[in-house]
Amino acid sequence: MRGIYDQIIELEGTPGLSKHEQLVQGMINAINARIVTKGDILPSVNNMIKELGFARETIARGYKELTTRGIVESKKRLGFFVSNEDTDQQVRISLLLFAFDSFQENFYKTFRSRLGKAVHIDVFFHHNNIAVFENIVSNIRGKYGMYVIAPIPHKRTAGILATLPFDKFLMIDRYEPMAGNFSYVVQEFEQASYAAFAELSDTIRQFEEMIFYYRPGSDTPIEILRAFKKFIRDYKIRGSIKAEYVPGSLQRNKVYYTINNAELWEMLKDSRLKNMKLGKEVGILSHNDDVVKEIICDGITTYSTDFRLMAEKAADFVITRKKIREVIPTVLIRRNSI
Numbered sequence: 001m002r003g004i005y006d007q008i009i010e011l012e013g014t015p016g017l018s019k020h021e022q023l024v025q026g027m028i029n030a031i032n033a034r035i036v037t038k039g040d041i042l043p044s045v046n047n048m049i050k051e052l053g054f055a056r057e058t059i060a061r062g063y064k065e066l067t068t069r070g071i072v073e074s075k076k077r078l079g080f081f082v083s084n085e086d087t088d089q090q091v092r093i094s095l096l097l098f099a100f101d102s103f104q105e106n107f108y109k110t111f112r113s114r115l116g117k118a119v120h121i122d123v124f125f126h127h128n129n130i131a132v133f134e135n136i137v138s139n140i141r142g143k144y145g146m147y148v149i150a151p152i153p154h155k156r157t158a159g160i161l162a163t164l165p166f167d168k169f170l171m172i173d174r175y176e177p178m179a180g181n182f183s184y185v186v187q188e189f190e191q192a193s194y195a196a197f198a199e200l201s202d203t204i205r206q207f208e209e210m211i212f213y214y215r216p217g218s219d220t221p222i223e224i225l226r227a228f229k230k231f232i233r234d235y236k237i238r239g240s241i242k243a244e245y246v247p248g249s250l251q252r253n254k255v256y257y258t259i260n261n262a263e264l265w266e267m268l269k270d271s272r273l274k275n276m277k278l279g280k281e282v283g284i285l286s287h288n289d290d291v292v293k294e295i296i297c298d299g300i301t302t303y304s305t306d307f308r309l310m311a312e313k314a315a316d317f318v319i320t321r322k323k324i325r326e327v328i329p330t331v332l333i334r335r336n337s338i
Contacts, residue, residue, distance in 0.1 A: 001043050003035035005051045019054055023062035028087045031071070042072065042080040068145035068168070070120060075142060083143050084120075092120045093318060094144040096136060098173070098219055099125050101261070102290045103307050104150075107172075110311035111148075115318060128219040130154045137163065144168070146318050151176040153221070170317050172310060174221065175327075183324045185313045187305035192330035193227035196303035199332050200285070201235050207283055210239045210255040213263055220259050224287070228257075252276060255283035255338060268297055283338035299335030306331070 008026030011017060017025070030036055043051070048059045063080055066072035070092020073083035084092060095111070097104050112121060124140070126133040133152050137160050140147065147164050150173035151157050158178035161169070171184035197204070204210055212228045214220055225241070232239035245263040250256070250270035258264055264286050276282045278297055286293060289304035305328045317324050 001047070001051075003033075004030045004043060007033065007035065008052060019058045020061050020065075023048075023052075023054065023059060024065055027062070027066060028071070031082060031085055031087050036082050038082050038085050040082045041078075042082065044079055070143070070145045073143045086120065091118075091145040091318065092122070092143075093146040093148060094122050094124065094140045096124045096126060096133075096140075096147070096149040098150055099127055101288075102292070103288045103304070104173075106290065107307045107311045107314075110308045111315050114312055114315035119318070126152060128152055130156055133157070134160050137161070146170070148172055148314055148318070150174060167321070170314055170324075172314055181323075183317060185310050185317070185324060185326050185328065187310070187330060188223075188327050189221040190223035190227045192303065192305075193224045194231055196330070196332045197227065197231040198235070200301075200334075200338060201231075201237070203338055204237055204255050204283070205235075207255045208238060208253045210237055210257065210283075212239065212241050213243070213245050213256075213258045213260065214241050215243050215260075218260075224259065250274060250276065250282060252281045255285065257285040257287075259287040261286075264293075264300070268300075271297070278337040285338050289333055294335070297337065300337045301333065301335045303330055303332040305329065 004027065007030040008023055011022045011026050014022065027042070036042065045056060045059050045063070048054060049056060063072060063074070067074055068091060071082070071084050071087055072080050074080055095108070108123065115121070124136045126136060130152055134156065141163060145168060147169045149161065149169070149171060151161060151171060153174065153176060157176050161178060162180065166180050166182040169182055171182060171186060173186060175184055175186040210232065214225050228239065228241070231237065245258060245266055247266045248270060250267055256267055258267070264284070267284055271278055271282055278284060284300060286300050286302045287304065289302040293300040293302055310328045313324060313326060
């Protein structure tokens, strides 16, 4: 411990350096000089007060900054430890997503670009598995300056997320209700889906049936299922719900809606094999827009939130730490497929 104190004391009297900055820089110097390395325990607040004579608040602020930057981690009842030897980074972020789909890739690229090179991001995927989700949250807790997380709709989710410090937590993509004053930047599914279906209703009526593929237990939001059921009831549309698309089953005079891109590609393949003209002989609607859907088959009609805008707002939260509670609008993008 003596070496750490010496590194802090050496900065005494440095022009323009506050006590808080002296402590932070001294600790960083000790890590850079390999006086302490990853996993080593650091002096307690009480020992710091005794050795340095600094105010408790000053030391607490110093440890808080180092923790926020992901250089130090706090372990309950055990103390502070070196968690990262990359002392140049300003903050270390844990980003937990569903999977690396194209729209989440767009989110990541925008998020990464807006934060800049000084920020370190570790990306994790839970694949809508609550056991995996809980394990990841347990492993990352206390090791990052920020936690940006797309939650799972599950009864255990709120309790798992409640173990994180809410001043360092941002919920993204889906909203899951939980107690506490936390921030979020999310999309909304039920009202947005219903509105998109309603806007397309006149076109959908030109076909004999609308088929929605919904697989129970998948990551497809149940809110979309509720919206679809309400839409076909309110608008007296003939509709059906199937678990999955079977390749080769595409039929004329029907509208097909899927949130799954793999199913979408199979539908488009079948439309070509069967010489069905999109928007005329068969209708196709997709969820979550991307560049491919804009250009393939002269354009696929989608409705989607703006993941780039979501990523920009998420990055701004990380930078400014200003509380945010915002739902990003969902927009219908009409193209040739319906």
